[in-house]
Amino acid sequence: MRLPADPEGAWATIGDHLLGRFAGAIGAERVEAMLREGRFVDSDGALSGAEAYRAGAFVWFHREFAPEVPVPFEVGIVYRDERIVIADKPHFLAVTPRGRHITETAVARLRRDLGLPALQPAHRLDRLTAGLALFVVRPEDRGAYQNLFSGRRVRKEYEAVAAYDPGVELPVTVRSRIVKERGVIAAREEAGEPNAESRIELAERRGTLGRYRLLPTTGRTHQLRVHMHRLGLPILHDPVYPVVLPEPEPELFERPLQLLARALEFTDPVDGRAHRFESRLRLGEWPDPQTSDQ
16 A cells, blocks of 8 residues: 555554554554554565654555355366466356455465466456456566457357257347446346347257357356346356345355356467367266266
8 A cells, every 4th residue: 555645644653544544444453463463564674653654655464354165166277388377267266356255266276376476367257157267477468368358359158058948049149238237236138239249059958958058259247147048048056047046155066057168269469379278177967978977
C-alpha cells in the first residue's frame, strides 16, 4: 500500500494511519499485534508503528486469510514451457482469488507448486467448470496471450452432459444477449443486439443422457450454461440454471457440474507455433466405457 496524502494532519505516525485504516476491519488489537510481530515493513525493514507519517511511502504486509475448505482435486499440468502453462483445472477450484476463494485457487496452487510467483491466467474459467486454462509465466508476455482471447483467436471446445431430447434439433447455433449483474448469481438473456454465440452439437447418446460438444464464439459469463438451458437442456448438476439452488455446506464435491473445457487451439503469438491441447479429465456422468467396469 502507498500511504496517502494527509492534508489535515490526522496521522502523526504510520501506526496511527494503520489503526485508522484497518482497526474497523480486523480490530485495533490485531493491528497492534501485527506491528509488534514485524508484519508491516517498508524498504528499510520492519515497522514499529512509531515512525513519523510520510505521505507517498510504501508499506508492505501479507493479508491473513480466513480458513478455506480444501478442494480435494489436483491441478494437472498438460503442457509447460518458458512462457505458458496449460493446466487441467478441477471442478470447484476458482482460477483466481475472488470473494471467499483466495488460497484455494488454481493460480495460488500453481505459483506455489511450480515456483512461479509471477504466474497469471490469460483468460477466465468458471469455478464450477473443469478443464483447460492457460497461464502466462512472465509478465512481459501476458498481454500477448490475453489478447488472443480478447481478440477471439482461440478455438475453445467444451463438453457437457445433459438430458437427451429428440425434440431439440441439433446442431444449432444459439445467439442471444446475455447480461450478468455484479452480485447476482444467475445471468439473464434480454432483448437487444446479441453479444453471445455458441454452437451446440450432440456428440453421443446413452439412453436418456447426451454428451454435447459446445463451441463458443464469444466468452460471456455462464454463456454455455445459459444457452443449454435456453434449449431446454440444462447441464447436469447445474446449481443455477434453471433454478438457483442454495449453496450447500459443505460443498457437494461428489456432484460437479458436468461441463468440461475440453480443448484449446491457437497460434502462439510469440513464436508462431500452432498449438492444440486437450484435457485429460473426464466427466463423471459420462465414464469411458473401456474403463468404467474396471
